[in-house]
Every structure is written in C-alpha cells, then in structure tokens.
Amino acid sequence: MERCRCRRRRTLGYITRRTGTESRQWYRHTVLYSHSGAASIRLELEEGSDSAFILDEVKQKIDGLSNLPQESETPIIQQVIRYENIASLLITSKQGSLEELRQLARKYERELLRRGISKIDFIGMPEEEIAIQVSSAKLHELGLSLDQIASRVSQRSLDIPAGTAAKDDGSRLVRGLNQQRDVEGFNQLPLLTEEAGRLIRLGDIADIDWRMQDDQIYLTYRGSPAIQLHLRRTENSDTLEAAGILRDWLTEQEGQLPDGVQLIPFDESWKPIQDRINLLLKNGLGA
Structure with a gap:
C-alpha cells in the first residue's frame, strides 16, 4: 500500500512539473500543489491574454498525458475568474409582490451588465x-x-x-x-x-x-419583500469606473421607479478608495 501511494505521488508530481514548465511562457504566475492522491495547478494569465485559446491548449496538454493511474478521475480543467465587490443594491416594494420584484431585478441586471458591470449575484430571489x-x-x-x-x-x-x-x-x-x-x-x-x-x-x-423551489432564502426590508443585487467586477477592472456606471444608472432611475419601489445602495466598497484619493488631492493642493 505504501509503495502504491509513493508511485502515485511521483506521477502527480510529474504531471504538475510538466504542465507548469511547458506552459510557463503564457503565464504571469504559476502555483503548483500536489499531495497524496491529488494535484492542483493554478495558472494566472498575463493581462490581455487569449484565455479561450490558452484553456484549449492546457486541455490538449492534459489529454496528451499517458501515464495517469488507471484509477484516477478525469482531470477538471476550467477557467476561474476572480471578482471583487463594487456595491450591493436592495430592491424593495411596499406594494409589489416578490414576483414583480423578480422581474425588476432581472431587468436591472440586463441593464447593468450591458453598461459594463462584470457580474451580478442575487440574494433573496428564490430559484424556480x-x-x-x-x-x-x-x-x-x-x-x-x-x-x-x-x-x-x-x-x-x-x-x-x-x-x-x-x-x-x-x-x-x-x-x-x-x-x-x-x-x-x-x-x-x-x-x-x-x-x-x-x-x-x-x-x-x-x-x-x-x-x-423548496428551502429558498427570502429577504424582507421593514416588513416588505426585497431582493439584493450584489454587483461585482473583475480584479483587473477599474473600481471607480465600475462605481461610476452604478451611480449614473441610479441617477437615471430616479423618477422612473414603479410606485412603492425603492433602490437602496449599500456596502459600497469603492467609497474608501475615492475618499483616499480625495484626501491625497486635498493634501497635494494644500502643499
């Protein structure tokens, strides 16, 4: 049994080293990790890289490996995009139903994605x-x-x-x-x-x-139904630019909301960044 585990570790180490070494010219950073029974390779691309092409190349390299143990599972190869917070937005209504809020949330999602927000997650919108x-x-x-x-x-x-x-x-x-x-x-x-x-x-x-569906999460705000939109951006995108998209969109919604509907922004992670910039500008001008 110990001999089998050692052979498996050597095989996984070979896979990790071969994939990481042969593909190094494509990546800014490579993280290799292997232990008994598993291996993980994380490749961080240079900005502007063709991720679809590189993903296909990596799949071809893995498919070309011929010395995987017979009992090994099929390797999982996927693109992982890391996101960072912009702000959260609460949609609530004293008069409308949850279904009406659902339709508004989907409408607002389409508008914000079209303007350049990278990703929007929902809380309190039950799956159907x-x-x-x-x-x-x-x-x-x-x-x-x-x-x-x-x-x-x-x-x-x-x-x-x-x-x-x-x-x-x-x-x-x-x-x-x-x-x-x-x-x-x-x-x-x-x-x-x-x-x-x-x-x-x-x-x-x-x-x-x-x-x-059963066992869903429901939100209320002061006794009224609510849905939370969690706006996110890719880690390489500009925080203040994404915040500007949200601010402009919120300004346009003023006076256009259905009766009883409120849009409440909170957890605005871009504000501390803007405050620091304003402070630097103030100190620089004061000097």
Missing part, C-alpha cells in the same frame, strides 16, 4: 422549478415507470435533468430552470403513441406546475 407530478394509477395504466417517463421527457426536451421524488401515493419529476420555459410547453410534450394511434402528451397524464 417546473414540477411534473404523475400519480401511481396513471403509471400503472400506461405500463411505464417513473424513470421511463423521465427518460422520455429528457429526450424530447433538451437540457432537462429529470429527477425523481416520492410524493404521497404518486411520484414527482422535478426540473430546475436554467432557461425560461413555460408550463404549456411541457403540457404539449409528446410522450407516447397508443396502439390505436392516439398521441398521448405529458399534460394528459401529469399535473405540471411552475413554482418556487
């Missing part, structure tokens, strides 16, 4: 799902299992990872929404054709609902 429930009686009548229905739904509707869960005397298929789809589309999904030639659609045998 389409739940497809089929009773045990229907399954027996059709002579199908829940897994068979899940497979047919997956084949006829791309990007639908159908899971299963027990629910009372029936069962449930649940799909998390990565792209917007409507209930009617699932209702009309062809499922099977009977011997008599009648086409059975999913909506003929199942109850289909669009709803919030």
Whole structure:
C-alpha cells in the first residue's frame, strides 16, 4: 500500500512539473500543489491574454498525458475568474409582490451588465422549478415507470435533468430552470403513441406546475419583500469606473421607479478608495 501511494505521488508530481514548465511562457504566475492522491495547478494569465485559446491548449496538454493511474478521475480543467465587490443594491416594494420584484431585478441586471458591470449575484430571489407530478394509477395504466417517463421527457426536451421524488401515493419529476420555459410547453410534450394511434402528451397524464423551489432564502426590508443585487467586477477592472456606471444608472432611475419601489445602495466598497484619493488631492493642493 505504501509503495502504491509513493508511485502515485511521483506521477502527480510529474504531471504538475510538466504542465507548469511547458506552459510557463503564457503565464504571469504559476502555483503548483500536489499531495497524496491529488494535484492542483493554478495558472494566472498575463493581462490581455487569449484565455479561450490558452484553456484549449492546457486541455490538449492534459489529454496528451499517458501515464495517469488507471484509477484516477478525469482531470477538471476550467477557467476561474476572480471578482471583487463594487456595491450591493436592495430592491424593495411596499406594494409589489416578490414576483414583480423578480422581474425588476432581472431587468436591472440586463441593464447593468450591458453598461459594463462584470457580474451580478442575487440574494433573496428564490430559484424556480417546473414540477411534473404523475400519480401511481396513471403509471400503472400506461405500463411505464417513473424513470421511463423521465427518460422520455429528457429526450424530447433538451437540457432537462429529470429527477425523481416520492410524493404521497404518486411520484414527482422535478426540473430546475436554467432557461425560461413555460408550463404549456411541457403540457404539449409528446410522450407516447397508443396502439390505436392516439398521441398521448405529458399534460394528459401529469399535473405540471411552475413554482418556487423548496428551502429558498427570502429577504424582507421593514416588513416588505426585497431582493439584493450584489454587483461585482473583475480584479483587473477599474473600481471607480465600475462605481461610476452604478451611480449614473441610479441617477437615471430616479423618477422612473414603479410606485412603492425603492433602490437602496449599500456596502459600497469603492467609497474608501475615492475618499483616499480625495484626501491625497486635498493634501497635494494644500502643499
């Protein structure tokens, strides 16, 4: 056993050294780390590098390694972009519903991303799902299992990872929404054709609902529903430029907000930087 662990460490060390050494001309900084059973290589690119091309080159180098242990898992190769905070923005309404706030949050996200904000995360905006429930009686009548229905739904509707869960005397298929789809589309999904030639659609045998997922985080502000937008920038982008985009956008929203809706910026990480610059300018002019 000890001999096997030593051989594995030597193999991982070879992978780490070979990949890091051969690719060094592309990177500003390389961090290599390996231990018994695992290895990690982090490559930091020079600013302006073609990350897509380099990612493809790294994948080719890893695919070309022929001495990986038979029991090793497939290496995970991915681009990691580091982000830093700009500010947080709270959307709240004394009159509107959470669904109305959701639509506003998505609208504001599109506007800010289009202007140059790098990334926006949400807190308090529950994920949605389409739940497809089929009773045990229907399954027996059709002579199908829940897994068979899940497979047919997956084949006829791309990007639908159908899971299963027990629910009372029936069962449930649940799909998390990565792209917007409507209930009617699932209702009309062809499922099977009977011997008599009648086409059975999913909506003929199942109850289909669009709803919030279970165990979600909800926010309130002074008793009203709220959604938080967390605005972020890439680490190489300009903090004050990103802050200017947010300030200009907030100014434009004044007088245009729906009745009862408030936009509350907070946790503005760019302000200490601006304060330091102002202090330096003041001291410099005073001198």
